[in-house]
Amino acid sequence: MSGVIFDRIAIIGFGLIGSSLARAVKAHGLARVIVACDRDEAARATISRLALADEVTGDPATAARDADLVVIAAPLGAYADIAKQIAPALKPGAVVSDVGSVKGPVVRDLPGLLPKTVHLVPGHPIAGTENSGPASGFETLFEGRWFIMTPPLDANAEAVRKVGELWAGCGSLIEIMDASHHDKVLGITSHLPHLIAYTIVGTAADLEDDAQSEVIKFSASGFRDFTRIAASDPTMWRDVFLNNREAVLEMLQRFNEDLTALQRAIRVGDGEALFDLFTRTREIRRRIIDAHQA
Amino acid sequence: MSGVIFDRIAIIGFGLIGSSLARAVKAHGLARVIVACDRDEAARATISRLALADEVTGDPATAARDADLVVIAAPLGAYADIAKQIAPALKPGAVVSDVGSVKGPVVRDLPGLLPKTVHLVPGHPIAGTENSGPASGFETLFEGRWFIMTPPLDANAEAVRKVGELWAGCGSLIEIMDASHHDKVLGITSHLPHLIAYTIVGTAADLEDDAQSEVIKFSASGFRDFTRIAASDPTMWRDVFLNNREAVLEMLQRFNEDLTALQRAIRVGDGEALFDLFTRTREIRRRIIDAHQA
Numbered sequence: 001m002s003g004v005i006f007d008r009i010a011i012i013g014f015g016l017i018g019s020s021l022a023r024a025v026k027a028h029g030l031a032r033v034i035v036a037c038d039r040d041e042a043a044r045a046t047i048s049r050l051a052l053a054d055e056v057t058g059d060p061a062t063a064a065r066d067a068d069l070v071v072i073a074a075p076l077g078a079y080a081d082i083a084k085q086i087a088p089a090l091k092p093g094a095v096v097s098d099v100g101s102v103k104g105p106v107v108r109d110l111p112g113l114l115p116k117t118v119h120l121v122p123g124h125p126i127a128g129t130e131n132s133g134p135a136s137g138f139e140t141l142f143e144g145r146w147f148i149m150t151p152p153l154d155a156n157a158e159a160v161r162k163v164g165e166l167w168a169g170c171g172s173l174i175e176i177m178d179a180s181h182h183d184k185v186l187g188i189t190s191h192l193p194h195l196i197a198y199t200i201v202g203t204a205a206d207l208e209d210d211a212q213s214e215v216i217k218f219s220a221s222g223f224r225d226f227t228r229i230a231a232s233d234p235t236m237w238r239d240v241f242l243n244n245r246e247a248v249l250e251m252l253q254r255f256n257e258d259l260t261a262l263q264r265a266i267r268v269g270d271g272e273a274l275f276d277l278f279t280r281t282r283e284i285r286r287r288i289i290d291a292h293q294a
Numbered sequence: 295m296s297g298v299i300f301d302r303i304a305i306i307g308f309g310l311i312g313s314s315l316a317r318a319v320k321a322h323g324l325a326r327v328i329v330a331c332d333r334d335e336a337a338r339a340t341i342s343r344l345a346l347a348d349e350v351t352g353d354p355a356t357a358a359r360d361a362d363l364v365v366i367a368a369p370l371g372a373y374a375d376i377a378k379q380i381a382p383a384l385k386p387g388a389v390v391s392d393v394g395s396v397k398g399p400v401v402r403d404l405p406g407l408l409p410k411t412v413h414l415v416p417g418h419p420i421a422g423t424e425n426s427g428p429a430s431g432f433e434t435l436f437e438g439r440w441f442i443m444t445p446p447l448d449a450n451a452e453a454v455r456k457v458g459e460l461w462a463g464c465g466s467l468i469e470i471m472d473a474s475h476h477d478k479v480l481g482i483t484s485h486l487p488h489l490i491a492y493t494i495v496g497t498a499a500d501l502e503d504d505a506q507s508e509v510i511k512f513s514a515s516g517f518r519d520f521t522r523i524a525a526s527d528p529t530m531w532r533d534v535f536l537n538n539r540e541a542v543l544e545m546l547q548r549f550n551e552d553l554t555a556l557q558r559a560i561r562v563g564d565g566e567a568l569f570d571l572f573t574r575t576r577e578i579r580r581r582i583i584d585a586h587q588a
Contacts, residue, residue: 077565101515126515130579145514175511185508188498190515195560196490197516199553201575203545204482206552214479217469219582220439221395221420221484222491225519228588231579234572241560241568251497252557258500259493263546266489266535271371274535278528281495285424285525288513294522 005166006095007032010067012060012082013074014038014047015233016128017099019137021071022052024170027139037063038134046134061089069166072098076105076239083113092117095159099125101186101236102243103150103179111152119159123149124182125172126190130231143171144292150179187247191240192255195248197229198237299460300389301326304361306354306376307368308332308341309527310422311393313431315365316346318464321433331357332428340428355383363460366392370533373400377407386411389453393419395480395530396537397444397473405446413453417443418476419466420484424525437465438586444473481541485534486549489542491523492531 009031011018018036025031036053037060038044047056057063064070064086072082079100090096096118100106106122114120127145129136147167151160164174177185204215204223215223241248265273288294303325305312312330319325330347331354332338341350351357358364358380366376373394384390390412394400400416408414421439423430441461445454458468471479498509498517509517535542559567582588 126512128515146512148512185505185512186515188501188505189509189512189517192497193494193516193520195556196494196520196553198572198575199556200487200490200549201578202556202571203486203549203552205574205578206548207482211479211482215483216578216581216585216587218420218440218442218479218483219585219587221422221480222487222523223483224582224588225523226487226490227575227579227582229516229519230572230575232572232576234569234576237572238565238568242563242565245560245563248560249557252553254500255494255497256553258497259490259546259550262489262493262496263543266539266542269536269539271532271536274532275528277496278492278524278526278531280499281492281521281524282526282528284495284499284510285521287510288518288521291510291513293510293513294518 003029004032005030005162005169006069008035008067008069009033010035010037010063010070011053012037012063012070012072012086013078014043014052014134015073015132016136017125018071018073019047019052019134020139020141021073021099021170023137023139024142025166028169030166030169035063035067043134050135052134052137060085064089064094066091067094069095069097069163072096072100075233075235076100076102076243077235079106079110080113083110087114090115090118094118095121095163097121097123097163099123101190101240103182105243107150107152107179119156121149121151121155121159121163122179123147123163123167124186125167128232130228132233140171142167145172146175147172148175148177148182150177150182183244184247187244187251191244191248192251194229194232194237195241195252196255197226200226201230297323298326299324299456299463300363302329302361302363303327304329304331304357304364305347306331306357306364306366306380307372308337308346308428309367309426310430311419312365312367313341313346313428314433314435315367315393315464317431317433318436319460322463324460324463329357329361337428344429346428346431354379358383358388360385361388363389363391363457366390366394369527369529370394370396370399370537371529373404374407377404381408384409384412388412389415389457391415391417391457393417395484395534397476399537401444401446401473413450415443415445415449415453415457416473417441417457417461418480419461422526424522426527434465436461439466440469441466442469442471442476444471444476477538478541481538481545485538485542486545488523488526488531489535489546490549491520494520495524
């Protein structure tokens with residue numbers, strides 16, 4: 001038991017991540033009061049029905065009032081609006097954090113939209129599923145998974161410590177890094193894989209009806225694993241690609257070069273090159289299993 | 295209970311698929327005797343230790359002698375050698391089947407290597423995991439999964455019926471199609487996804503050491519799903535790409551066009567195009583879940 005870390009926590013955007021955070025915080029007694037904020041009426045009804053928070057509102061300013069910690073868990077494209085709405089309501093000394101998948105724009109843009117009297121500690125939990133909405137969350141989502149914090153250079157040390165404690169209390173492993181480094185790393189581990197999955201599933205979606213039915217029927221042969229990733233929230237992912245354009249395009253270029261080389265190996269029948277690559281990739285899998293991230 | 299369908303079954307190549315077939319056949323009492331053949335000594339020791347077969351040998355001809363059904367479950371590149379070895383040992387009326395991921399070359403090349411007195415019924419179970427070897431198999435692998443048969447035009451109807459019954463007895467759903475159609479369908483549902491997964495994991499494997507460690511550390515954000523696929527057996531997959539070159543290269547070309555379009559949408563910041571694609575791909579996932587293949 002870590003005990004209460006923040007008296008009052010407001011979570012703005014109460015989907016998979018927001019609702020999982022609320023469940024974990026409640027389960028571990030890390031806050032006294034949890035306020036849920038979601039602009040979607042159906043989502044709010046679900047939050048109330050499942051009793052996922054102590055208070056429920058559709059208004060970010062109402063949620064932020066008196067909060068000791070405000071966690072923005074909405075798509076990146078909604079950040080500026082939310083920041084403008086909560087700014088007048090935030091009490092001095094309040095901590096503002098988030099869970100967004102791209103950190104550069106958060107560190108760059110949010111400080112200018114928030115009062116100087118609050119402490120910004122951006123973060124990103126490396127966890128998730130392909131499901132969306134408040135009902136899809138679960139309290140163990142963050143256990144054994146990394147939470148990356150990207151505090152600005154002038155961040156308040158106490159605020160950084162407390163945000164880290166909160167997520168550690170939810171079972172996360174904590175890492176601190178520079179926002180732009182985060183965006184490069186996630187560009188290859190997360191954004192490029194999603195981009196590729198969306199593309200290949202889109203390629204299949206463009207097939208004529210008969211062929212498409214067969215793709216679905218026989219999807220257990222590999223394709224279905226991509227559809228899981230490509231079922232992720234469309235709004236969230238649109239915003240990720242619009243906000244991490246450079247890192248994604250750079251990684252995509254490397255991927256394209258490698259794909260061209262592999263294409264050539266298949267065309268000329270270079271079995272040795274294929275076997276070598278497939279052996280190297282197997283080794284990476286082994287290392288992920290060893291790192292307990294499989 | 296289906297009862298015994300083939301008195302004596304020889305399975306040549308006793309890895310994930312071969313050993314799973316043996317387990318399922320045994321569990322459902324579909325054969326009286328199962329003969330396991332694997333050229334790898336360590337594999338044979340595992341087969342004996344786990345008592346996965348009634349007889350174990352390293353010699354395909356020994357395995358095939360007196361067999362009512364011979365199932366080739368080795369990588370495609372080994373088929374010609376195996377066919378030449380078993381040909382003199384096969385008894386008249388024996389059925390020869392396989393589980394290979396590409397069917398065109400099997401239908402084209404195997405008849406010329408086998409006696410005219412045996413019946414060829416090529417097949418492909420749409421099931422698997424990223425693990426290899428006899429210890430990785432399990433008896434429920436084929437339950438609820440498709441088994442595609444691609445019998446030649448002059449196939450023996452009774453042999454086709456019995457092979458279908460065997461796999462249905464193991465829990466499979468049965469589909470019959472033309473070999474070249476199979477290779478096109480699997481090109482998009484299986485071979486292209488594997489090719490893409492191998493490429494992206496290879497791209498990560500080429501990063502400098504520090505970056506590679508971070509990719510492994512934060513792989514839960516999407517990358518790890520690709521590493522699972524890219525951990526599949528290197529020999530098997532080399533042979534798949536060498537044997538289904540045309541269909542794979544054609545699908546790869548469509549994929550490349552789609553990827554280029556998506557790349558452009560990211561570069562110009564076309565959020566609407568991204569959102570539209572990500573919504574369509576989500577629908578494909580829903581259809582796979584509805585088809586109970588998720």
